[in-house]
Amino acid sequence: MTEHNNVQTLNQFIIQRQAEYPNASGELSRLLHHIGIASKIVNRAVNKAGLVDVLGAHGDQNVQGEDQQKLDVFADTHFINALRGSGECAAIASEENEDIIIFDDAMGRNAKYVFCMDPLDGSSNIDVNVSIGTIFSIYQRVSKKGELPTKEDFLQEGTKQVAAGYVIYGSSTMLVYTTGNGVNGFTLDPSIGEFCLSHPNIKTPKNGKIYSINEGNYINLPGGVKKYIKYCQEKDPKTNRPYTSRYIGSLVADFHRNLLKGGIFIYPNTSANSNGKLRLLYECNPIAFIAEQAGGKATNGVERILKIKPDSIHQRVPFYTGSSAMVKKAEDFLDFFNNI
Numbered sequence: 001m002t003e004h005n006n007v008q009t010l011n012q013f014i015i016q017r018q019a020e021y022p023n024a025s026g027e028l029s030r031l032l033h034h035i036g037i038a039s040k041i042v043n044r045a046v047n048k049a050g051l052v053d054v055l056g057a058h059g060d061q062n063v064q065g066e067d068q069q070k071l072d073v074f075a076d077t078h079f080i081n082a083l084r085g086s087g088e089c090a091a092i093a094s095e096e097n098e099d100i101i102i103f104d105d106a107m108g109r110n111a112k113y114v115f116c117m118d119p120l121d122g123s124s125n126i127d128v129n130v131s132i133g134t135i136f137s138i139y140q141r142v143s144k145k146g147e148l149p150t151k152e153d154f155l156q157e158g159t160k161q162v163a164a165g166y167v168i169y170g171s172s173t174m175l176v177y178t179t180g181n182g183v184n185g186f187t188l189d190p191s192i193g194e195f196c197l198s199h200p201n202i203k204t205p206k207n208g209k210i211y212s213i214n215e216g217n218y219i220n221l222p223g224g225v226k227k228y229i230k231y232c233q234e235k236d237p238k239t240n241r242p243y244t245s246r247y248i249g250s251l252v253a254d255f256h257r258n259l260l261k262g263g264i265f266i267y268p269n270t271s272a273n274s275n276g277k278l279r280l281l282y283e284c285n286p287i288a289f290i291a292e293q294a295g296g297k298a299t300n301g302v303e304r305i306l307k308i309k310p311d312s313i314h315q316r317v318p319f320y321t322g323s324s325a326m327v328k329k330a331e332d333f334l335d336f337f338n339n340i
């Protein structure tokens with residue numbers, strides 16, 4: 001095993017990137033640094049989950065009506081603390097909290113950014129040692145510094161994100177993010193406790209051979225999606241079909257695999273969930289920003305996810321993301337099927 005000699009840590013990368021923006025004031029850099037700290041704290045608990053008290057249900061339900069897992073609450077708490085301590089965050093919208101969390105102190109009131117997060121993604125996989133993640137998105141607030149932030153600071157189109165990313169707690173722990181200037185991946189080196197640049201300038205293949213959808217929902221799926229699944233399963237060597245079906249059940253892990261290898265992830269609306277399951281602000285928008293920055297595509301089956309104007313903090317949307325040609329093909333099936 002040869003180790004890379006010239007490792008660049010996340011902090012070194014952030015500082016180098018900041019230097020490319022003469023007017024940058026360092027606030028976003030400090031925020032990204034504190035996201036790194038919170039990710040390491042959550043990673044430490046995930047790595048020894050069976051030995052520390054983070055497995056199993058927490059006992060409460062969140063605003064989504066889901067049973068909160070202990071690790072959901074653990075991650076939520078530690079990200080909130082790290083972001084409060086950064087002094088660069090005015091408020092947070094989190095999957096685990098009904099309302100926005102406002103940092104009503106001098107630092108918070110004068111902070112420039114607001115933060116959206118899914119502190120622990122893939123909760124159904126926590127207790128069974130399958131990859132899970134954290135997803136985040138950062139916006140510049142629209143309310144003035146000095147004032148108390150409001151929900152309006154969060155109900156911005158995804159195109160307004162200044163940064164977005166995810167952490168995947170898998171066989172290795174990685175942080176993947178964008179500030180609108182390409183996508184870079186950092187692997188946590190436990191021996192030095194630092195995220196190090198391992199996947200510079202990630203580009204996703206235009207086409208792939210993997211489709212990811214929970215086929216357990218098949219009977220409730222829209223007709224166009226059923227047809228697209230059949231298309232993925234048909235034999236046609238010219239178009240690399242049949243594709244391979246892969247579904248982990250953690251959005252971060254399913255998306256990350258397809259990002260690197262090429263593929264499509266679909267969580268559509270179903271007859272049971274007319275708006276699908278995944279949340280626009282802290283799941284779909286950040287993943288869509290990454291997908292597009294890597295040359296991929298992200299839609300609700302019809303329009304760009306990033307162009308959807310949110311109307312509520314925990315709003316759900318149908319989600320189609322991954323290799324651009326595959327998402328386009330799925331949209332064509334939806335369009336055709338909706339118009340017959």
Ligand SMILES: O=P(O)(O)OC[C@H]1O[C@](O)(COP(=O)(O)O)[C@@H](O)[C@@H]1O
Nearest residue numbers: 118120121122123124214249250251
């Ligand atoms: O079990 P299902 O219906 O396939 O849903 C799986 C999806 O739900 C999620 O677990 C929802 O996210 P949370 O775990 O953060 O609530 C996604 O990670 C995943 O893609």
Ligand SMILES: [Mg+2]
Nearest residue numbers: 118121122283
């Ligand atoms: Mg999630």
Ligand SMILES: [Mg+2]
Nearest residue numbers: 095118120121
């Ligand atoms: Mg979650």
